[in-house]
Amino acid sequence: MTYKNFTIETDADGIALVTWDMPDKSMNVFTVEVMDEIEKILDQTVADDGIKGVVFTSGKSSFSGGADLTMIKGMFSMLEEEKAKDPAAAVQKLFDAAGRMTWLWRKIETCGKPWVSAINGTCMGGATELSLACHGRVASNAKSVKIGLPEVKVGIFPGAGGTQRVARLANTQDALQMMTTGQTLSAARAKAMNLVHQVVEPGELINAAKQMIKDGLKPVAPWDEKGFKVPGGGIWTPASAQLWPAASAILRRETAGNYPAALAILKCVYEGLQVPFDTGLKIEQRYFTEIVQTTEAYSMIRSLFVSMQELNKGARRPSGQPKSEIKKVGVVGAGFMGASIAYVTAAAGINVVLIDRDMEAAGKGKTHSEGLVAGAVGKGKMTKDEGDKLLSLITPSDDYGTLADADLVIEAVFEDRDVKKAVIEKVEAVLPEGAIFASNTSTLPITGLAKNSKRPVDFIGIHFFSPVEKMMLTEVILGKETGDKALAVALDYVAAIKKTPIVVNDTRGFFVNRCVLRYMSESYNMLIEGVPPVMIENAAKFAGMPVGPLALNDEVAIDLSYKILKATVADLGENAIDPRHMELVSRMVEKEERFGRKNGKGFYDYPAKPAKKHIWPGLKDFYPQQKPDAVNVKTLQERFLATIALEAARTVEEGIVTDPREADVGSILGFGFAPYTGGALSYIDGMGVKTFVELCERLAKDYGAHFTPTPLLKDMAAKGETFYGRFDPYGEAAKAA
Ligand code: NAD
16 A cells, blocks of 8 residues: 555564655644544554554654644634534534544554654654654654654643653653643653653664564553553652642742643643543543633644744745845844844854954954854754854954855944944945845834935845844834845845744834833833832733843843933924833933843842842832732733733734734744733734723723724724734735735
């Protein structure tokens, strides 16, 4: 029998090597067709008396990325359509669909012949669950081998036996930690957790897997053997009595109750370990069916899985532009940002010329990369050769002539119009025809900067976030005259350095900083009202923000906030800001000399390590303090999320953001907007625009006109629309644009 996605070779010992290699994909993923083929292979190998056992591996450099997004999308649209007809039948159908993988993997486990999974590379989600259902697991010790169950990161959980098998193999604490955080494991760590049996050299993988079968591997899972005991003794032990209350408390601390899928993992393990294995699988299937129907799962899968992949694959890339080959990038300005941009560019294998005003400054920029490489080599994350290769790609220089063969130049000089103008002119004097100029400005509109350019069509913004090495987002900004080629090159570059792009039109603060400023300015309002600062920070965290607004302001620098407020007044007039904010920030900077983390004094104090930062006690003397009991923490949470979401909605209304996927992904990757909501616009869609408008009206009445819902929101509320409906990224209008 032949298969589209698999080949089978049976050797003289009767061991069938099943190799998964999907012809039309760069990575193996589970589709309905793949599962059908696995079932046929299973039936075929069971029926064939000549086959003694099966080794299951991948023909690609990775093992498998897990479920295919089109399958998941299909599950949601099926649910929506069926629910409209018959809600109970729809849920039953979902339950059955959710169980397809569960029971297929169980069929492998109980087929009577030994199966061994030979894990040669990244192995995620359903692929890890399939491997766990095999009787033997061998992993290669290559650095690329990563084993994980990352489902919780997109609002669901391992629902094909993962919660039951991991908890019956590893100790409960490790099992819970692995699944509730979605962490990935090296092969060695997976072995230490008892999740794989052997770790071998890559070239030994298949032989070792076959040898397990030849050595008489029993085709029975441990839990199907009589007398099986859960590691650590199960739920009703003194150790468990200590572990479970702590596990619930830790989960609460880490998630503030915002992630139903994480809680479901705890429930599946707690309940599943008390019953026979098949009953455990059923419990998991039921919770999975429930979780898939939550708004959190829907929104997180849409933004963090589907949209993110679509944006990474160039959803906003203009059609008709050939893929650009970026061989050489010039980075002008080797300071804080430029040095890091040079590093991530070289890490992508691209040649970089790093230019500054003199050789000393340029060389200092390269020192940053040398430090990072030394750290990575020291930690074994990079070999010495890889590090040397990376560094050899960065050439510090003070000579603009070296840009004569650059494909792209990124400017990261001082945030000063005149300095940037001079740099644009110098670069353009040597930059070849057709090469693209990008500015990393964080506040200056691109259209204005492009006025200094002789070829504004080739002028674009590529806005990085700090720390560049860690932040996954880049904001690509279109000036009024930016052309398609510039956009295509910018997106190809962002793809090469493996970051996620959002494309926005030009405006003051672009998208991310506009939203972040709202977050911080709402915390100023709360300080002024006398809300205790610690409550402000905690409320933001309960709302799902990773960093409190005051801590964030310290990172950004309070003197920078002061500069931005002053620039806003200079450009837009006194009424553009709240004078009480200016008073607060100028007092912090001018009177108290508290600039933020950079001088160890901000809204927080930063004592020497190991002491932890804590809110500066003097802050509460600024305003008469409310009694903590009088503060409604839930309202504080709503204010933070609503003020950001409103700003995101304004950017859509003004045509700055044209695709809701970008506002959502940008808000999560850019500043950690409560990921369980799926992002700033999904937060609105998730509760319904009408409910959001009512919330804003209530907040406007109590906390100020900045909460007044916009005309677009009111119109959408009246018509019962959503952002993804009205600005459908897959609709005809979007395709035509
Ligand atoms: P920085 O002061 O650390 O670095 C600027 C560098 O530019 C310095 O090394 C300086 O010597 C060099 N420079 C100045 N004039 C030059 C010239 N004429 N020719 C060549 N080099 C020159 O500043 P930074 O924080 O790296 O910011 C750079 C740009 O990035 C700014 O536009 C800023 O708005 C933007 N940005 C900064 C951040 C951030 O977090 N710091 C984030 C996003 C964007």
